[in-house]
Structures are given as C-alpha cells and as structure tokens.
Amino acid sequence: MSLGVLGRPRVHFRLTDSTNARARELAARGAPHGTVVTADEQSAGRGRQGRTWTAPRGRALLCSVLIRDPPRLLPLAAGAAVADVVGPDARIKWPNDVLVDRRKVAGILVEARPQEGWAVTGVGVNVALRLPDDVPVELRESAGTLGLAPQAIEPTLDALLGRLERWLNADDESLLGAVRGRDALRGRSVRWAGGHGVGAGIDADGRLLVSTESGTVALDAGEIHLVASAAEGA
Numbered sequence: 001m002s003l004g005v006l007g008r009p010r011v012h013f014r015l016t017d018s019t020n021a022r023a024r025e026l027a028a029r030g031a032p033h034g035t036v037v038t039a040d041e042q043s044a045g046r047g048r049q050g051r052t053w054t055a056p057r058g059r060a061l062l063c064s065v066l067i068r069d070p071p072r073l074l075p076l077a078a079g080a081a082v083a084d085v086v087g088p089d090a091r092i093k094w095p096n097d098v099l100v101d102r103r104k105v106a107g108i109l110v111e112a113r114p115q116e117g118w119a120v121t122g123v124g125v126n127v128a129l130r131l132p133d134d135v136p137v138e139l140r141e142s143a144g145t146l147g148l149a150p151q152a153i154e155p156t157l158d159a160l161l162g163r164l165e166r167w168l169n170a171d172d173e174s175l176l177g178a179v180r181g182r183d184a185l186r187g188r189s190v191r192w193a194g195g196h197g198v199g200a201g202i203d204a205d206g207r208l209l210v211s212t213e214s215g216t217v218a219l220d221a222g223e224i225h226l227v228a229s230a231a232e233g234a
Helices: 019-028 074-086 150-168 172-181
Strands: 010-013 036-039 061-068 091-093 097-100 103-113 118-125 189-192 195-202 208-212 215-219
Touching (some): 010 019, 019 103, 019 118, 036 150, 061 150, 074 091, 074 097, 074 103, 074 118, 074 150, 118 150, 172 195
Antiparallel strands (some): 061 118, 189 195, 208 215
16 A cells, blocks of 8 residues: 655644654644654654754754554664665664764654554754754764755755655565665674674564574664774774
C-alpha cells in the first residue's frame, strides 16, 4: 500500500514545548496522515532516553510528521531520509542519529501507537547553528551543523518530506541497503547497557548486529555509544 503525500496540513508554532507532543495531540484528534508540526523554537524538545534537544530560535529545523499505518521499518526510513538531505557524507548512527565527521547534525525520535495505527516521527536538524556559540559547553565536542543560513530551513523541510515520502514507499531491501551503506557503527567499537562489541551491520528486521566475544547479538532498542580507539584518538 502506498502512503500518501506528506506536509499537509501543516501547523507552525513560533514557540512550543515539543513538536512531537503537539503532533501526538493532533493524531489523537484524528488528524490525517502527513500532518506536519513545525516550530521556530522548542522549550522542551526531547530526544531518546529523556534527553532534551536544544537549539536557538530559527537555527534548526524542528518538525514532527504524523504517519498513519506506519511501516515496520519507519525509524530506518526516517534515518535514510534525513541522511539524504544532510548530504553524501552523512552517516546513520543506529537507531536515530545522523552524523557528519562523527558530529551529530540531526536526531530522530519516533513515538508509535500501534494499537491506534499511527506514529509520530520527530526530526531535528541543525541547519544553521553557529558553532561553538549556539550549543551548550558539554555538547561542543559532539554537535555538528550544516552551516547554512536560516533561510535554508524551509527548503530543508521540503527536501526532507520528499525523501521521507520516498523511503516510506520503498521496498524493505532498498531501504535496508541505503541504511547499511551509511552505517556509522559497522566495524566500530560500541557499548550499551548490556555489554560491548563491534558493530556488524543491520539485519532484515532493522536491528543492530554486534559481534561480541560470545557471538553476534541483535539489538532492537537502546542507547548505543561509540568507543574511541587509541588509533582514533580517545
């Protein structure tokens, strides 16, 4: 089944707590597939594991897209779409960060309600952040930016919606191939709450494979951390 056009209707806020929160409210009230919520600024933007997502007003693309009857690989489709927009050097750090030169330029937060048949895909892209001034001190070693002007935010949104629409309607093998081709963790030392190992790719169900001393494990959720080797500069 082909999923429809994204981007209409659109609700925009100069300031809101979280575009995902607003999109979830709209979903519960029956908003159609493709509804988009955007904001110039968020007061309580969220990432995974309860983290906050911060960006100065008018310097980042902040959007959430309502997807009805979401495909099973929706998080990977979102990652592929964002990476396409960021550019050829973009790499996907499973499950939901997009990196350039190992710096995070975008984050994705998918919140699904399978029993209600919808999901909200939140995306934040550092389109016009000025480094290091626009990020907290603790993020200055890890945050990245596209380095564009604020006027590029709207074109970036248009491009993102187009690429997300394309990947939502792609077959699984094409999508998996695209994500595997941008895998930031393959061959890299990683750790998570349950152990450590070396990234070994993405399986057919979109899970991260990790080679460990006791064999290969498949992770379907969780926070993954890259471990810098001595050669890479710890």
